[in-house]
Amino acid sequence: MSNYQSNQIKLINTSLIDPHPDNPRKNIGDVTDLAASIRTNGLLTPLSVVPNGSRYRVIAGHRRLAACKYAGIVAVPCFVLQLGPLQQLEAMVTENCQREQLTVLEEADAIQGMLDLGATTANVAHRLGRSGDYVRDRVKAASIKTEVRATRDDFSQLTIGQLVAIARYDGQPDRQKKLAQAAGTSNFDYILRNIERDDRDRQWIESVAALLVGSDSGINLIPDPEKPYSDPEWRYAGCMFPSTGTPEETIEKIRELNPAAVSIHMEQVYLWTRRDKTADAEEEARRAAEQAERDARRHALEEYAAASADKRMAWLHGHLHGIKRDKLVETTARLGLLQIIDPDPQGYTLALSTWNDKCGGEQFATISGIEPERALAELRYHLDEPDWAVWAVQILTARIEWFIDPTDWTIANDIGRRIPGYYQILQDLGYTPTDDETSHLDQLIAAISEADSDENEEDEENNQ
Known part of the structure; x- marks a missing residue:
C-alpha cells in the first residue's frame, strides 16, 4: 500500500x-x-x-x-x-x-482480475514480490470454471498443486470434477496418474495410426471386426500395447510378425491372420475347455468366499463382547482408517443413512444378532452409551464384509488390497484364520505385489 x-x-x-x-x-x-x-x-x-x-x-x-x-x-x-x-x-x-x-483461489482470481485490467505478469510478480512462475500458476488456477468449483464446498481450500493439476484439463469438465472430488485424499495422485496414462496411451495410438495409414507403411490396415473372436474372415493373432515401444518401434515389430492385417482397437493394435476352418474348431474346443476350467475355479472360489465370510462373522458375533474396551477403541480407529481410504469418499457414513437397503445391513445383522430394520434405532442409542466401541466395530466390520466379493480374493483391486489389512486387524483381536484362508491370503498378497511391481516398471519406462 x-x-x-x-x-x-x-x-x-x-x-x-x-x-x-x-x-x-x-x-x-x-x-x-x-x-x-x-x-x-x-x-x-x-x-x-x-x-x-x-x-x-x-x-x-x-x-x-x-x-x-x-x-x-x-x-x-x-x-x-x-x-x-x-x-x-x-x-x-x-x-x-x-x-x-487469502486462500490460493482468492489470490488467483484477484491476480487474473489485475491481468484483465491491463497488468502484465511481470508487473504483478514485482508488485507482490513473487516470481513469474508463482503468478502463472495462479493464473492457471483462476481458469477453473464455476461448474468445477461447485463440485465441493471447500474447493477454495485446495492447494495450488491440486488446482494447477485440475486446471491442466481445461475443457474437460468431467476429468476436472473427478480430480476435484479426489483432492485431499490418497486417491488424487492415483486418479491423476491414470488420466496422464490415458493421455499417453491415446497419443501413442494416434501416432501409430498415422504411421499405419502412411502410403509407404506396407501394412494391411482393416476396420476393427465387430466380433473379434468369431469373425468369419479374420482370426485374432495378438495385439500391441503402448508398452510395446515407441510408435516407430511398434511398426517395426508388426513388420517382423508380418500379420495378414492389423486394426485399431481403442488404445491397442490388433493383429489378424486369415481363418482356417480346422484350426478354428480346435481353437473353439480349447476355449470351451478353458471356460469350463474358469467356471470350476469360480465356483470353488465362491464356495470358499462364502465359507470364509460365515466363519469371520460367526467369530465376530461370538467374541467381540468379550474383548476389552481399550482394544475395541483401538480397533474402531483402525477400522475407521481402513474405511476412510475407501474410494467412496463418504465411507461408512453412507452405510448408516441407507442401512436398511444396502451397504452392510445383512452382514451387520449377522454380526450383531439384530434385524436390519432395527439397526438405526439401536445404533443411535448405543453409539452414545459406554459400549459404543463394540457397536462401532460391528458397523465397520459389517461394511467391509459387505464390500468383499469372491473376485476380490484374486486381483489387486481397491477391495482386494484391503483384505490383508482387515485380516491383520481381526487377528489382533484374536481371530485365527484357517489354513485355507492363509493360503488364499498368501496368493492375494503375491498378486498385489506383482501388480505393484508391474506398475513401477511401467512408470520407470515411461519416465525414461
Whole structure:
C-alpha cells in the first residue's frame, strides 16, 4: 500500500463507506473480538478508501470497517486515495497478502482480475514480490470454471498443486470434477496418474495410426471386426500395447510378425491372420475347455468366499463382547482408517443413512444378532452409551464384509488390497484364520505385489 498511501486523513461516517465489490477476500470471518478491541482502544490504523460518487469504497481495512460497524462506531479516520480500477485491485491484493491470509483461489482470481485490467505478469510478480512462475500458476488456477468449483464446498481450500493439476484439463469438465472430488485424499495422485496414462496411451495410438495409414507403411490396415473372436474372415493373432515401444518401434515389430492385417482397437493394435476352418474348431474346443476350467475355479472360489465370510462373522458375533474396551477403541480407529481410504469418499457414513437397503445391513445383522430394520434405532442409542466401541466395530466390520466379493480374493483391486489389512486387524483381536484362508491370503498378497511391481516398471519406462 505504501506506493498509494496518502498523508491526509479524513473522518468519514461509517454509513457512507461500502466494502469494495472486487475485494479478493470473500469471507472476512468473525469480527467480534476485533470489535471489542476497537471499543476499548479505538481504531489504531485508519482505513484506506477511494471515492465512489457521494460514498466511499474500502481499499484496505474491510475487517476493520465491519468491526467498527458491529461496535457502533459512527465515524472512522480514513486515507482517501485517488486510484484507477487496476490500482485499486492491485492495492487490495497487496494489502491482503501482507495482512490477511487469502486462500490460493482468492489470490488467483484477484491476480487474473489485475491481468484483465491491463497488468502484465511481470508487473504483478514485482508488485507482490513473487516470481513469474508463482503468478502463472495462479493464473492457471483462476481458469477453473464455476461448474468445477461447485463440485465441493471447500474447493477454495485446495492447494495450488491440486488446482494447477485440475486446471491442466481445461475443457474437460468431467476429468476436472473427478480430480476435484479426489483432492485431499490418497486417491488424487492415483486418479491423476491414470488420466496422464490415458493421455499417453491415446497419443501413442494416434501416432501409430498415422504411421499405419502412411502410403509407404506396407501394412494391411482393416476396420476393427465387430466380433473379434468369431469373425468369419479374420482370426485374432495378438495385439500391441503402448508398452510395446515407441510408435516407430511398434511398426517395426508388426513388420517382423508380418500379420495378414492389423486394426485399431481403442488404445491397442490388433493383429489378424486369415481363418482356417480346422484350426478354428480346435481353437473353439480349447476355449470351451478353458471356460469350463474358469467356471470350476469360480465356483470353488465362491464356495470358499462364502465359507470364509460365515466363519469371520460367526467369530465376530461370538467374541467381540468379550474383548476389552481399550482394544475395541483401538480397533474402531483402525477400522475407521481402513474405511476412510475407501474410494467412496463418504465411507461408512453412507452405510448408516441407507442401512436398511444396502451397504452392510445383512452382514451387520449377522454380526450383531439384530434385524436390519432395527439397526438405526439401536445404533443411535448405543453409539452414545459406554459400549459404543463394540457397536462401532460391528458397523465397520459389517461394511467391509459387505464390500468383499469372491473376485476380490484374486486381483489387486481397491477391495482386494484391503483384505490383508482387515485380516491383520481381526487377528489382533484374536481371530485365527484357517489354513485355507492363509493360503488364499498368501496368493492375494503375491498378486498385489506383482501388480505393484508391474506398475513401477511401467512408470520407470515411461519416465525414461
